[in-house]
Amino acid sequence: MQEHILVVDDDNDVLELLEYTLRSAGYDVLGFLNTKHVREVLAQERIDLILMDRSLPDIEGSLYVEMLRSKNINIPVIFLSGKDSQEEIKSAFLKGADDYMTKPFDVEELLLRVKAVLRRSNSQTKEVVQNLEYKDIALDLNLQKVRIQDQDVSLTKLEAALLKLLIQNRGRVLDREYLLKKVWKNSQNIHQKTVNVAIKRLKEKIDPSNNKEYIKTIRGVGYMMA
Amino acid sequence: MQEHILVVDDDNDVLELLEYTLRSAGYDVLGFLNTKHVREVLAQERIDLILMDRSLPDIEGSLYVEMLRSKNINIPVIFLSGKDSQEEIKSAFLKGADDYMTKPFDVEELLLRVKAVLRRSNSQTKEVVQNLEYKDIALDLNLQKVRIQDQDVSLTKLEAALLKLLIQNRGRVLDREYLLKKVWKNSQNIHQKTVNVAIKRLKEKIDPSNNKEYIKTIRGVGYMMA
DNA sequence: ATTTTATGTCACCTGATTGTAATATTTCTG
DNA sequence: CAGAAATATTACAATCAGGTGACATAAAAT
Numbered sequence: 001m002q003e004h005i006l007v008v009d010d011d012n013d014v015l016e017l018l019e020y021t022l023r024s025a026g027y028d029v030l031g032f033l034n035t036k037h038v039r040e041v042l043a044q045e046r047i048d049l050i051l052m053d054r055s056l057p058d059i060e061g062s063l064y065v066e067m068l069r070s071k072n073i074n075i076p077v078i079f080l081s082g083k084d085s086q087e088e089i090k091s092a093f094l095k096g097a098d099d100y101m102t103k104p105f106d107v108e109e110l111l112l113r114v115k116a117v118l119r120r121s122n123s124q125t126k127e128v129v130q131n132l133e134y135k136d137i138a139l140d141l142n143l144q145k146v147r148i149q150d151q152d153v154s155l156t157k158l159e160a161a162l163l164k165l166l167i168q169n170r171g172r173v174l175d176r177e178y179l180l181k182k183v184w185k186n187s188q189n190i191h192q193k194t195v196n197v198a199i200k201r202l203k204e205k206i207d208p209s210n211n212k213e214y215i216k217t218i219r220g221v222g223y224m225m226a
Numbered sequence: 227m228q229e230h231i232l233v234v235d236d237d238n239d240v241l242e243l244l245e246y247t248l249r250s251a252g253y254d255v256l257g258f259l260n261t262k263h264v265r266e267v268l269a270q271e272r273i274d275l276i277l278m279d280r281s282l283p284d285i286e287g288s289l290y291v292e293m294l295r296s297k298n299i300n301i302p303v304i305f306l307s308g309k310d311s312q313e314e315i316k317s318a319f320l321k322g323a324d325d326y327m328t329k330p331f332d333v334e335e336l337l338l339r340v341k342a343v344l345r346r347s348n349s350q351t352k353e354v355v356q357n358l359e360y361k362d363i364a365l366d367l368n369l370q371k372v373r374i375q376d377q378d379v380s381l382t383k384l385e386a387a388l389l390k391l392l393i394q395n396r397g398r399v400l401d402r403e404y405l406l407k408k409v410w411k412n413s414q415n416i417h418q419k420t421v422n423v424a425i426k427r428l429k430e431k432i433d434p435s436n437n438k439e440y441i442k443t444i445r446g447v448g449y450m451m452a
Numbered sequence: 453a454t455t456t457t458a459t460g461t462c463a464c465c466t467g468a469t470t471g472t473a474a475t476a477t478t479t480c481t482g
Numbered sequence: 483c484a485g486a487a488a489t490a491t492t493a494c495a496a497t498c499a500g501g502t503g504a505c506a507t508a509a510a511a512t
Binding site: 026094106108109113115116117119120121143144156 | 302312315320323324325332334335338342345347398399411414445447
Binding site for chain 4: 419422426
């Protein structure tokens with residue numbers, strides 16, 4: 001999957017250079033001239049690395065990173081700075097930097113350092129898939145199977161995605177349009193009837209004798225799990 | 227737990243300075259004047275970080291690291307070097323460096339960079355280059371061999387890396403994206419289908435008669451052991 | 453430099469999955 | 483209860499995911 005890099009630099013020329021360079025190297029780049037909206041973005045997007053100028057209009061970059069670290073946001077940070085004194089560099093590391101480059105920097109070296117930092121930090125992100133439960137159904141999203149009353153049933157990708165959504169939204173009716181958007185994602189021109197069939201197939205898997213009523217049909221609307 | 231740092235520098239004065247500095251900072255330090263016994267040490271001890279001079283008597287430091295990386299030894303490395311040209315620095319990163327400091331260096335900055343690298347890599351490289359077992363498979367990572375029911379089978383680099391990852395994550399499904407990142411590392415533009423072929427070849431090696439089911443395919447997701 | 457080995461890619465095959473359309477059944481309304 | 487609308491069921495074709503063997507290139511060994 002593409003890696004996402006957030007860049008903050010108040011010099012528009014430098015920012016554009018960084019954006020261009022990183023995009024050319026295949027990264028997804030979000031560039032900002034100040035830190036105003038950075039918190040929101042971090043809350044909403046998956047960011048793998050932050051490149052940050054130190055001298056920003058609103059706040060000193062390393063102070064901002066120190067604040068992030070204090071909020072337990074441990075995304076790797078590489079500082080870019082015109083200041084190259086030992087003291088400046090050391091204080092940046094103390095505030096949570098992963099690397100520090102002084103301007104003017106060689107873009108190739110920057111790319112290599114970016115890569116090096118990502119290599120170390122990424123593998124740390126072993127996503128732990130949480131499993132969901134509903135009544136006597138235990139959905140294992142890792143193995144894509146359900147355990148129902150000590151019976152293991154394996155699901156297909158589609159079935160697993162459907163069941164996950166239903167369990168996550170238990171008590172809420174999910175209409176076909178919503179299901180198509182969430183489960184079938186970008187696929188174009190999928191008929192709403194397709195949902196009916198998919199639900200039917202899922203029902204058959206998790207309740208072959210058809211006496212459990214895990215999934216309820218809400219006529220005229222969609223489906224739900226009680 | 228105390229962290230173990232291996233230092234290689236052919237200048238005895240520098241080596242002693244590094245040993246003293248790092249020990250004072252609470253690390254366990256193993257110092258060497260050349261790379262002769264490094265491989266053995268790596269095989270026996272848990273090493274968390276390597277500090278390496280580039281100009282060594284027996285081999286250029288970055289070439290040595292490149293060799294280690296090619297053997298799937300991914301312990302973080304910080305280079306120390308008198309050479310400060312862009313080309314030198316870039317080539318070091320290309321060969322697998324995590325950071326690069328030019329001599330003469332500020333010891334405090336060195337300590338901070340050491341700390342930064344260790345912070346990122348810690349959870350990852352906790353294990354010694356150890357041998358792993360799974361059922362009746364014993365994987366020897368140093369010799370790149372498996373012993374299966376008293377049969378020695380030699381593996382390729384790729385096969386060993388794959389099998390290592392699978393065994394380490396037994397019970398967990400590893401998807402193709404994850405495998406590409408961990409096993410194929412930085413290589414760009416590798417097709418996900420390539421994983422299928424690699425797994426197939428590994429299966430063939432460790433289970434020629436194809437009746438053991440060591441590696442299970444989870445359709446739509448990836449592969450797992452157990 | 454030559455030979456061998458390792459590895460990525462491709463084409464093809466198989467079986468599983470899934471969308472669709474045709475048909476049956478249920479549910480709702482009057 | 484009849485008729486219409488919604489949903490369930492079934493069958494079938496298209497697609498897809500993964501396995502397999504062949505081949506070309508890259509890497510390693512000699």
